[in-house]
Amino acid sequence: MNYTPHTEGDVKQMLEAIGVGSTEELFHHVPAQLRLNALDLPEGISEMEAMALVDGLAVQTREEAPGLSFIGGGAYEHFVPSVIDALISRSEFYTAYTPYQPEVSQGTLRAIFEFQTMVCELTGMEVANASMYDGSSSLAEAVLMSVRMTSGNRVLLPRSLHPFYRDVVRTYVHGIGLEIVEIPWTEAGTMDLEALEQELREDTTVVVVQNPNFLGVLEPLGEIGSIVNKSKAAFVAAVNPISLGVIGPPGDFGADIVVGDGQPLGLPLSFGGPYVGFFATRDKHVRRMPGRVCGETTDVDGKRGFVLTLQTREQHIRRDRATSNICTNQTLCATAATVYMAALGPRGLEEVGMLNWNKSHRAREALSALPEVTDRFTGDTFNEFVLKTEQSVPEVLESLASRGIAGGIDLGSFYPELEGCILTCVTETKTETDINRLVDAWREI
Numbered sequence: 323m324n325y326t327p328h329t330e331g332d333v334k335q336m337l338e339a340i341g342v343g344s345t346e347e348l349f350h351h352v353p354a355q356l357r358l359n360a361l362d363l364p365e366g367i368s369e370m371e372a373m374a375l376v377d378g379l380a381v382q383t384r385e386e387a388p389g390l391s392f393i394g395g396g397a398y399e400h401f402v403p404s405v406i407d408a409l410i411s412r413s414e415f416y417t418a419y420t421p422y423q424p425e426v427s428q429g430t431l432r433a434i435f436e437f438q439t440m441v442c443e444l445t446g447m448e449v450a451n452a453s454m455y456d457g458s459s460s461l462a463e464a465v466l467m468s469v470r471m472t473s474g475n476r477v478l479l480p481r482s483l484h485p486f487y488r489d490v491v492r493t494y495v496h497g498i499g500l501e502i503v504e505i506p507w508t509e510a511g512t513m514d515l516e517a518l519e520q521e522l523r524e525d526t527t528v529v530v531v532q533n534p535n536f537l538g539v540l541e542p543l544g545e546i547g548s549i550v551n552k553s554k555a556a557f558v559a560a561v562n563p564i565s566l567g568v569i570g571p572p573g574d575f576g577a578d579i580v581v582g583d584g585q586p587l588g589l590p591l592s593f594g595g596p597y598v599g600f601f602a603t604r605d606k607h608v609r610r611m612p613g614r615v616c617g618e619t620t621d622v623d624g625k626r627g628f629v630l631t632l633q634t635r636e637q638h639i640r641r642d643r644a645t646s647n648i649c650t651n652q653t654l655c656a657t658a659a660t661v662y663m664a665a666l667g668p669r670g671l672e673e674v675g676m677l678n679w680n681k682s683h684r685a686r687e688a689l690s691a692l693p694e695v696t697d698r699f700t701g702d703t704f705n706e707f708v709l710k711t712e713q714s715v716p717e718v719l720e721s722l723a724s725r726g727i728a729g730g731i732d733l734g735s736f737y738p739e740l741e742g743c744i745l746t747c748v749t750e751t752k753t754e755t756d757i758n759r760l761v762d763a764w765r766e767i
Contacts, residue, residue: 389726390756392685394706394747395536396457396484397594398586400564400674401751406588406661415657424616424630430653431628434616437600437660444566444663444671445580446573447602451613453656454599454648457583458487461530461560462494463601463612463646464579468528468556470610470645471578475500476526478518478555482507482535485736487560491530500527511539511699511708519549526555533561533572537733538706538745539699540569547575563587563600565704567668567675579603588662589655598655608632612646677750678705681757685748688761695764698743706747708733708740715744718767725763 328336333345342348349357367375391399410416414429421427434452441450454460465477477495479488481504492502503521506514513531522529529550533541543559550557558579559572564586572580584598603611609632617631666674682705689709690697698708711718715732722729734741748757 388723388728390752390759391728392730392746392748392752392760393728394538394749395731395745396486396583396585397591398562398564398705398747398749399591399751400586400588400749402588402590403662403665405665406658409661410654410658415654418653420651420653421630424628428628431616431630433657433660434651434653435618435628436664437656438616440660440663441600441602444563444571445561445577445600445602446571447577447580448573448605449608449611449615450600450602451611451615451651453584453651453653454581454601454613455652456595456597456599457560457581457585458484458490458599459648460581460583460599460601461487461558462491463648464558464560464581465491465500465528465530466494467579467603467607467610467612467645468558469498469500471556471607472527472554474525474527474555476521476523477502478505478521478526478529479503480505480507480513480531480535480541481737482511482513482537482539483530483532483560484536487532507535507537507539507699509699510701511535511537512541512701513546515542515545515549518546522549522553522555524554526553528556528558530558530560533559533569534565534704534706536736536745537699537708538703538747539701540565540704543570543572543575543577547577551576562704564671564675564678567671567673568679569675569704573602578607584655584659587659589658596652596655598652598659600656600659610645612648613651674750675704678748681705681750681752682707682748684754685746685752685757685760688757689746689764692761692764698740705749706745709744709746710742711744712742713767715742718744718764721767722760722763725766727760727763729760729763 418430421430424431437453438450442448454463477500479491479502505517505521508514531541531546533543535541547557556578557576559577561572561580561582563582563584580602582600584600589597601613614630615632617629619627619629621627682703686707689695694712696710698710715734719729719732730744730746733743733745
């Protein structure tokens with residue numbers, strides 16, 4: 323959107339309308355010692371000069387960006403069908419905000435309702451909310467919801483949980499008396515089930531599992547579910563939605579809450595966002611769920627309509643009994659995810675999932691066969707895997723970058739015990755030529 327500044331006449335007219343003599347008077351209540359006399363900014367430039375500067379930065383970014391990226395770790399490069407931008411760019415969606423007056427926002431509510439329905443079908447759950455900020459906040463809210471569902475103060479998190487997710491959970495529970503216990507991983511890269519059983523005590527309120535986990539390994543959800551469901555603790559699963567095209571949903575294994583990030587569902591890698599979190603649970607827990615739920619009804623004439631069935635935040639009628647202070651939901655991103663799922667359908671999601679599976683396994687086998695390169699974990703993977711190299715990881719990644727390839731994530735920066743390990747991701751966007759180029763580059767290092 324182009325920026326059009328107000329003229330001095332505009333400003334004067336507005337100030338007169340509110341009975342203020344100057345802009346400075348608007349801030350008279352701010353103590354003088356807290357005000358800045360001026361900002362340390364360079365001299366202004368014309369619009370034409372500004373556009374030239376921005377264009378130059380864009381060219382520089384394109385030139386410095388790698389031609390091939392095999393980075394995953396929660397942000398994934400997937401093909402985005404053109405139908406998504408075509409639909410969400412319509413003004414009815416693009417300019418819509420939170421439906422404070424839902425009865426006049428039928429189009430927005432319909433989009434939310436379809437999103438909720440598809441999330442339930444994807445996760446195997448019974449009810450979903452209108453979306454959350456992102457995957458990490460969704461998981462943190464799921465932990466808080468588990469506290470409302472159960473008794474106890476112990477939260478069991480797998481060591482293989484995404485480090486950023488773990489940090490957000492710790493931030494959310496700080497100060498409310500919850501104890502966080504980490505469950506180690508095995509040589510397969512999966513959660514240590516013996517350790518889980520030992521730590522699963524009467525005072526455990528929730529067990530969290532990520533599938534695939536941050537190491538790219540698929541967890542044994544059936545075995546984990548059997549262990550957790552024998553206790554009073556809630557079972558929370560954080561998932562990659564694309565993987566659900568080819569593996570069983572957490573709902574089939576007894577999960578109480580399923581969360582995740584919808585970024586793989588039609589959202590591009592736009593310098594880190596925006597993303598969208600999804601949140602689904604069992605119908606019996608719906609009133610403990612954060613956010614809002616859109617429902618379907620009929621009007622006085624019997625016509626189909628949509629309403630905000632549950633609004634549990636503090637700005638609505640729940641006040642101090644609100645389940646969360648989440649103030650909005652990522653409706654535009656949720657709409658993009660909805661269009662993506664509708665465009666692909668069940669068979670399309672399965673095909674994308676299989677492409678991720680097959681191509682990543684092809685790359686994993688080829689790379690782990692190279693000298694001084696081995697598989698770090700033996701467990702099954704979806705579209706990410708961990709390679710251990712005898713060389714310096716920063717040097718390997720720098721060498722790959724010099725060849726125009728972003729080779730992955732240095733896991734030693736997150737886990738000291740994984741020094742020398744690289745997390746590599748291969749999605750459906752990578753061709754056989756791309757994979758061969760990656761393998762050849764590794765061979766040359």
